[in-house]
Amino acid sequence: MSDDTANPARMLEALALHSVVLLAISGGPDSMALLHLAAAWRDADPKAPRFFTATVDHGLRAEAAIEAAKVAEWSLALGMAHKTLVWTGEKPITGVQERARSARYALLVDHMREIGATALATAHHADDQWETVMIRLARGSGIAGLSGMSRxxxxxxxxxxxxxxxxxxxxLVDYCRARGQEFFDDPSNADPRFARAQWRELAAPLHRLGFTRERASKLSERAEKCDRALAWAAMRFLEEAQIPTENHAYDFSNAxxxxxxxxxxxxxxxxxxxxxxxxxxxxxxxRLAVRLETALKTDAELFATLGGCVVTLNRDRRLKIALEPQRKRGL
Incomplete structure (x- = not known):
């Protein structure tokens, strides 16, 4: 592991801007490494953030409650307040991981509000980033998707x-073992029903072919730079095109x-x-961008609905966006 572990504050420097931080701790080796790094920083620096920990019990495995209780024990041993957050109600039959992820973040965000935290820290690592990039490549994602997960x-x-x-x-596994820290292995990580588990099986041969974690990380960093540049240019365009007398109306002549x-x-x-x-x-x-380009070049009008909005362009190249009226059942 990097020599930065001798300086936990450097490892977790993105958290230095926050006075209260919630750590999402599942009990796996990655999150347990995060827990130890945060504790080491707190012990060495009185200006470190106040750390709280939370574990989400999705109710999908019988062992989950036992594991959450153990994580609470490990957290308290390091002097960190812990709370187990339980996902209640009926569980989905399909799209389990996606729904569980949404529920997990909703519970964590609610707990952030309770403790006054302004940052949620997770232990996603380079292997997770590699899988994310591969999944999005396979889906034909755009530049924003290829940016992967943001730091x-x-x-x-x-x-x-x-x-x-x-x-x-x-x-991260080595870091835990060097400190005698136990951890859990989530069996869903190897369940072939899930896309990430299938990609993990392909990791070794793809690494040998050259698509390593490091290169996936470099790809995501470069894609993120492009994504931010395009977003910056789009923001500048909208600011200049905004028609002051109307909400969400823009002069698209320069487009x-x-x-x-x-x-x-x-x-x-x-x-x-x-x-x-x-x-x-x-x-x-x-598709809407292509229609808009054609309308601009032919001085035509355009009407479309997208993302819950009505998009219109008149012959003067004035683009207007309004919320789509609520549909009535039976009409």
């Missing part, structure tokens, strides 16, 4: 920070010769501004 991103409840994203899982990628990013950003949430699938945004 530090905002959300409605604060910041989601992944300080261990550059480290392989094997290094006539803009690159298609910029049009797509501008549309996505404008839809987010209007609806408060990301637009629908990338393919639909791409």
């Amino acid at each position: 530090d991103q905002g959300f409605s409840g604060g910041r989601l920070v992944r300080p261990l994203l550059h480290l392989p899982k094997a290094a 006539l010769n803009a690159p298609t990628a910029i049009i797509e990013y501008v549309l996505q950003l404008a839809l987010i501004k209007a609806a408060g949430a990301p637009a629908s699938r990338l393919e639909r945004v791409e």
Whole structure:
């Protein structure tokens, strides 16, 4: 593992801006390494954040409650307050991992509010990033998707920070073993029903062919730079095109010769501004961008619905976005 472990504050430096941090601890080797690094930082530096820990019991395995209780024991032994968060109610038959992930983050964000935390730290590592990039490559994702998981991103409840994203899982396992720290292995990690488990089986041969964790990480970093550049350009365009007298109305005259990628990013950003949430699938945004380009070049009008919004373009190249009226059943 990196020599940075001798300096936990450097390993977790993205958390230094926060006074209260919630650590998501599942009991696996990666999250237990995160727990020990946070405890070491706290013990060495009185200016370190206040750390709290939480474990989510999804109710999908009988052993989960026992494991959560053990994580609570390990957390308390290191002087950290712990809470087990339980996902209650009926469980889905399909899309289990996706639904469980959504439920997990919802529970963690609620607990953040309870303790006054402004950051949620997870122990995602380089192997997770490699799997994410491969899954998104297979789905034909755009630049934003190929950015993989961000080390530090905002959300409605604060910041989601992944300080261990550059480290392989094997290094985190070694770190725990060197400290005599026990951990759990989640059997779902090897369950062939799940996509990530299937990609893990392909990891070794793909690494030999050259698509290593390091190269996947470099790809995601470069894609993220491009994504941020396009988002920055789209924001500048919208600021200049905004019509002051109307909400979510823009003069698109200057978009006539803009690159298609910029049009797509501008549309996505404008839809987010209007609806408060990301637009629908990338393919639909791409199709609308093509229609918009054609309308701009032919001085035609355009009417479309996307992402819960109505998008219109008049012959003066004025683009207007409004929330789609609530549909009535039976009409």
